[in-house]
Amino acid sequence: MSESILKVNNLVVGFSMYQPRSFHKTTLQVIHSLSLEVNKGEILAVVGSSGSGKSILAHAVLNLLPKNAVVGGEVLYKGQTITKKREKELFGREIAFIPQSIDYLDPVMKVGKQVEGVFGTSKRKEELFNQYKLPIDTSNKYPFQLSGGMARRILICGALMGNPELIIADEPTPGLSLDIAMETLQHFRTFADNGTGVLMITHDIDLALNVADKVAVFYAGSIIExxxxxxFIKGKDALRHPYSKALIDALPQNEFVPILGTQPYAGDLPSGCLFAKRCKYRNENCVGRQEERELRGGKVRCINAV
Structure with missing residues (x-):
C-alpha cells in the first residue's frame, strides 16, 4: 500500500468578520469538511475555478492564514499532527512551499540570498539556476529587476533548495513560457518518482494531466471528486461528477462549451448539493447533504453519480 505523507481530515476554514454596517461579527465559512491525502511518490493536482478555495487549502496546511481565520479539522504529516513545534522543524526543510504570488519575495533583499535562505548552499543554488535557465548574475538582482517569469522561477528555486519530502505548489506555472512550465512540472514528476509527495494547485488542467497521478476537483470550498x-484523459464519460464533466467540456480543445450560472457565494450556499442549481441532472435527491463516497476507483460527492 502507498505510504501517506500528507493527510487532511475534515478541514473547515472560515473567516471572522463584521457584517456590513453592523457591529455584529459572523464567520464566513469558505472550506467545508474537506479531506484529501497525498502519498509518497504521488502528485495530486487540485483543480477548479478561481474563488473555489484552492489557495486557502494550501495556506491552511502551512498555517499561513490571517489571524481572523477559524480553522477546524486535522492536518497530518507522516501520520502526525503538524504542531507549532513541528512547523519550525519541517517548513522550509522537509515541507517546501511554492506560493502563487511573487510578492512573497522580499523587495529589499537580493534574490540569491533569498534562494539560499538559512539551509541552502551556493552550489545548490547554481544547480537550480542552471535547471531553470536563470543567469548566475541573477543572484545579485532585486525582485523589481526581474521579469514576472524570472521571479516565479526564483520562488521555485527557493522551495527546492533542500530535498523536500512534500512540495505544496500553489499555481506554479503562470507567467512561465510553455517550455519552462512543462520543464517545471517534469521536475515535480522527477521529485515524485524519487519518493516526494506533491500537492499541486492549478487552474491549468491540461498541463496538470501531463504529470499528475490523481486529480481533485474543487467547487465552492469543497472537493467534489x-x-x-x-x-480525465479518457474523457468526461469516465468521470463521476457533473461539474468534472463540465470542466472537460470547457477545455479549449472541446470548444469552451459553457454551463449556465455561477459558483455560489460562500455566504449564501445551498443546503444540499453545491452544484445543484447549475446541474442538468438535479432531482429531489440533491437537496440533502452530499457525502463523499467511493465509486469506480475514485471518490465523489454526488448522490446521482454512477
Missing part, C-alpha cells in the same frame, strides 16, 4: 488522471 477525486479521480485517477487517466479518467
Amino acid at each position: 477525486i479521480a485517477p488522471t487517466q479518467d
Whole structure:
C-alpha cells in the first residue's frame, strides 16, 4: 500500500468578520469538511475555478492564514499532527512551499540570498539556476529587476533548495513560457518518482494531466471528486461528477462549451448539493447533504453519480 505523507481530515476554514454596517461579527465559512491525502511518490493536482478555495487549502496546511481565520479539522504529516513545534522543524526543510504570488519575495533583499535562505548552499543554488535557465548574475538582482517569469522561477528555486519530502505548489506555472512550465512540472514528476509527495494547485488542467497521478476537483470550498488522471484523459464519460464533466467540456480543445450560472457565494450556499442549481441532472435527491463516497476507483460527492 502507498505510504501517506500528507493527510487532511475534515478541514473547515472560515473567516471572522463584521457584517456590513453592523457591529455584529459572523464567520464566513469558505472550506467545508474537506479531506484529501497525498502519498509518497504521488502528485495530486487540485483543480477548479478561481474563488473555489484552492489557495486557502494550501495556506491552511502551512498555517499561513490571517489571524481572523477559524480553522477546524486535522492536518497530518507522516501520520502526525503538524504542531507549532513541528512547523519550525519541517517548513522550509522537509515541507517546501511554492506560493502563487511573487510578492512573497522580499523587495529589499537580493534574490540569491533569498534562494539560499538559512539551509541552502551556493552550489545548490547554481544547480537550480542552471535547471531553470536563470543567469548566475541573477543572484545579485532585486525582485523589481526581474521579469514576472524570472521571479516565479526564483520562488521555485527557493522551495527546492533542500530535498523536500512534500512540495505544496500553489499555481506554479503562470507567467512561465510553455517550455519552462512543462520543464517545471517534469521536475515535480522527477521529485515524485524519487519518493516526494506533491500537492499541486492549478487552474491549468491540461498541463496538470501531463504529470499528475490523481486529480481533485474543487467547487465552492469543497472537493467534489477525486479521480485517477487517466479518467480525465479518457474523457468526461469516465468521470463521476457533473461539474468534472463540465470542466472537460470547457477545455479549449472541446470548444469552451459553457454551463449556465455561477459558483455560489460562500455566504449564501445551498443546503444540499453545491452544484445543484447549475446541474442538468438535479432531482429531489440533491437537496440533502452530499457525502463523499467511493465509486469506480475514485471518490465523489454526488448522490446521482454512477
